[in-house]
Amino acid sequence: MSIDRSWRFTYLNHTAERYLQQERQNLLGRHIWQCYPDLVDSGYYRIYQQTAATGLPGRHTDYYAPLDTWFEARSFAHDDGITVLFRDVTREHEHAAQLEFEASHDYLTGLPNRRKCVEALSHAVAEAASPGFTHGASLAVLFIDLDHFKEVNDAFGHAVGDELLRGFAKRLLAILKPDFFAARVGGDEFVLLLRDTTESAAEAFAHAVLSDLAIPFEACGRSISLSASIGIALLEEAPDSAEALLSRADTAMYAAKSSGRFQVRAYDGALDRGMRDRLALRMDIREAFAANQFELHFQPQVALADGSPIGAEALLRWRHPERGLLTPYAFLDVLLDSPYESILVEWLLNTVCQHIRAWRRSGVFVPRISLNLSARQLLGAGLADRILHIARAHDVSPAMLDIEVTEDSLVSDIEQATSVLAALKQVGIFTSLDDFGSGYSSLSYLVRLPIDTLKIDKSFVRARVDSEKASAVIRGIVGLARSLGMKTIAEGVECQSQAEELKDAGCDSIQGYLVSRPLDSEAFAEFMLRR
Structure with missing residues (x-):
């Protein structure tokens, strides 16, 4: 025109x-x-x-x-x-808009992706820097990581996993307020941006998300429940950056996961120090294996009837060149969350068998050594065959090995756990259920599992002095074990009165500082010779 x-x-x-x-x-x-x-x-x-x-x-x-x-x-x-x-x-224009949407949104859930999340958070931070920003009503970033989602994919397939992610995204959108924002920033990681909120309100919302997750999802004909760990970071004073807020929320999320998962944790400055320490340990692990810094200490176990030694529990230690001798409380979660977890099983088994052979050659007979395995280690393919192969390579009888597992490592996949424990029993390896009474303690699975020994959790032993109920629980565990053909051993026994009461309850054996603290290989051999 x-x-x-x-x-x-x-x-x-x-x-x-x-x-x-x-x-x-x-x-x-x-x-x-x-x-x-x-x-x-x-x-x-x-x-x-x-x-x-x-x-x-x-x-x-x-x-x-x-x-x-x-x-x-x-x-x-x-x-x-x-x-x-x-x-x-x-x-x-529509094609360009579609390309822009695909570049800024997650293809699976339709939620904004990490790039779009950073943009939205940067915009919100810039708004907060304006004169209208008020202290006390702030922005909150929630970093959500689904617990054990890899296991869901491995067990049921990625089609089920994808359906669960879509279902979770829909639930998030259903409970979000109009001015809130949700994004999927990783495989099973989501970020929420809550505007004009407080720390208590953000924590309440996070717990609401966890409650919503607890309702089972229907995915590909299966009913599956999920849990998550959630970290919270608040923008209390502008200016700040979107990436810094995300990083703090991510740090808080890892703290929640380390606290036992299905938790909510708000960021504070101490978490950064903890994460830096954790990262430093993670970087040191490779050198620890290469330089033989890991070692085993052994805590003796004795029969209550006559005090004779029945074996020992092998306890992992890290002789760190700068931090000294570290117990597993300081590093085990870092080690199990590293690529070296798979190496750990081989190292544990080989080291235990090497010690047994060395003791035997020096004239010290040790009836049995128990060692702890995590859920992933227990449920790995061919565990019984791997242990049998290593034991034979060191000329050690499988009956001299006792694999300790915890209740939570069993309930994650009870069918697979039953199969693995049965395979261990078939080749002559003993099994113990550690910390019994501190977790699920479901009689339904206890009847099914081929367990040789129940280890009574130390919390009952310590509580029995001023708790008749604790004593009653100990007697109940002992009676239950006997009826199922299992032995019992009490952990954390520190005084003679505890040992006498456990003996009266019918407990078979004990371990703890009353018997001995954990000993290095040479000191343990001397202990066995004295006994």
Whole structure:
């Protein structure tokens, strides 16, 4: 179309008639802005004015609501006025918008991705830096990581895992307020941005998310429950950065996960120090294996009837060159969360068997050594065959080994655990259920499991002095074990009165500081010779 210097139509072709929804005879000679007053101050208006004033070409793309169409307009000046060429770019615009959506959103859940999350958080932080920002009502970032999601994928397949992620995203969107924001920033990681909130309100919302997760999901014909660990970071004072907030929320999430999972943890400065310490230990682990810094100490176990030694529990220690002798409380969670977890089983088994052989050659007979395995180590493929192979390589009888497992490592996959324990028993390896009474203590699975020994948790032993109920629980555990053909051993026995009461309850054996503290290999051999 062409317009003269008085802004009157001088020419329109047939396509312009269709776009403007008017016949040319109704427009020629008329003022464009009187015919289309809704376009005054629009982008089209501005480039027409600019081209008319400067003689320079103009270009603008915009949405035209009456036709539900995106148009690109190019304006050119000439002696009589300006001429405008229109092009329908709706398809190109929609394609570009789709590409932008795909670049900024997660394909599986439709939620914004990490890039979009950082953009939204940066914008929120910038808003908080404005004069209207008030202390006490702040932004909160919630970093959510689904617990044990890899195991779900491994057990049920990625189709089920994908369906669970989609279901969780829908639940998040259903409980979010309109001005809140949710994104999927990793495989099983989600971030929520809560506006105008407080730490207590953010924590309450996080617990609501955990409660919502506890309701089973239906995925591919299966009913599956999930849990999560949630970290919270608040923007209390601007300026700050989006990445810094995400990092603090991520740090708090890892603290929640380290506290036992299915937890909510708010960030504080001490967590950063803890994470730096954790990272330093993780970096030291490789050198620890290469430099033989890990070692085993042995805590003797004796029969209550006559005090004779029945074996010992092998306890992992790390002789760190800078931090001294570390117990597992300081490093085990870092080690089990590293690539070296798979190496640990081989190292434990080989080291225990090497000690047994060395003791035997020096004339010290040790009836049995027990060692602890995590859930992943227990449920790994071919555990019984691996132990049998290593034992034979060191000329050690499988009956001299006792594998200790905890209740929580069993209930994650009771069918697989039963199968593994049965395979261990078949080749002559003993098994013990550690910390019995401190976890689920379900009689339904206890009946099914081929366990040789129940280890009574030390909390009952310590509580028995001023708790008749604790004594009653100990007697109940002993009676239950006997009825199922199992032995019992009490942990954490520190005084003679505890030992006597355990003996009266019918407990078979004990370990603890009353018998001996954990000993290195040489001191343990001396202990056995004295006994």
